[in-house]
Amino acid sequence: xxxxxxxxxxSVREGxxxxxxxxxxxxxxxxxxxxxxxxxxxxxxxxxxxxxxxMKQDQRLTxxxxxxDKHLSLRIADTQTxxxxxxxxxxxxxxxxxxxxxxxxxxxx
Amino acid sequence: xxxxxxxPKFQVLKTGQxxxxxxxxxxxxxxxxxYRQDPGMGLRLIHYSVGxxxxxxxxxxxxxxxSRSTTEDFPxxxxxxxxxxxxxxxxxxxxxxxxxxxxxxxxxxxxxx
Numbered sequence: 001x002x003x004x005x006x007x008x009x010x011s012v013r014e015g016x017x018x019x020x021x022x023x024x025x026x027x028x029x030x031x032x033x034x035x036x037x038x039x040x041x042x043x044x045x046x047x048x049x050x051x052x053x054x055m056k057q058d059q060r061l062t063x064x065x066x067x068x069d070k071h072l073s074l075r076i077a078d079t080q081t082x083x084x085x086x087x088x089x090x091x092x093x094x095x096x097x098x099x100x101x102x103x104x105x106x107x108x109x
Numbered sequence: 110x111x112x113x114x115x116x117p118k119f120q121v122l123k124t125g126q127x128x129x130x131x132x133x134x135x136x137x138x139x140x141x142x143x144y145r146q147d148p149g150m151g152l153r154l155i156h157y158s159v160g161x162x163x164x165x166x167x168x169x170x171x172x173x174x175x176s177r178s179t180t181e182d183f184p185x186x187x188x189x190x191x192x193x194x195x196x197x198x199x200x201x202x203x204x205x206x207x208x209x210x211x212x213x214x215x216x217x218x219x220x221x222x
Contacts, residue, residue, distance in 0.1 A: 004151060008149065030207070031207065033210075035213075040215075040216075041215060041216070042113070042199055042201075042213030042214050042215050042216055043152075043199070043201075043211075043213040044213070045210045045211070048210070088151065088152070090151075092207045093207070096142075096154050096157065096167060096168075096206070096207075097154070097207075097211065098151070099144075099151030099152040099153075100151045101149055101150050101151045102151065
């Protein structure tokens with residue numbers, strides 16, 4: 001089946017930038033998403049990008065898409081302790097939405 | 110709007126027991142889905158529905174049944190619980206199956222002993 005892969009952990013210091021990476025295999029992916037999950041809560045959509053775009057910026061969030069390499073990244077500028085959460089990459093194309101395993105971001109003061 | 114609601118929030122079952130996880134949404138979404146979340150794994154799709162009266166299997170449907178008699182409700186039934194079904198279950202809804210934001214419920218944490 002098609003896979004979405006992420007590294008499981010990332011730790012940064014408050015004020016630094018965080019970069020969370022994701023790779024996917026489905027070449028028919030048309031929409032790629034980043035979701036945030038805080039402890040004990042459901043997933044909340046942070047941002048998404050269409051496959052015909054290569055960058056999208058939304059305040060502190062920057063999404064970069066390299067469609068040729070099937071690589072997606074989420075950059076969080078000026079990371080705050082409130083950004084500590086699990087971040088899921090997801091994609092949908094011809095198939096149903098598929099999620100990565102999630103990257104646990106820890107922000108140290 | 111309450112969004113997507115799920116009940117119960119926590120449940121402990123014994124092996125072999127059956128139960129129904131409830132999911133409801135008040136956004137008039139056609140598409141609803143059930144996922145399970147296990148440690149170190151992404152969310153995996155159990156079943157989904159593209160509208161009232163229409164359901165289909167996802168990636169991991171075995172041991173679960175669903176029905177969709179109304180647009181609002183999409184219950185998930187565990188027929189005979191097994192320890193392998195210990196997981197956190199999320200219900201989600203969206204306007205359509207693809208290309209739209211999925212709204213997630215808060216989850217049900219199920220333990221099967």
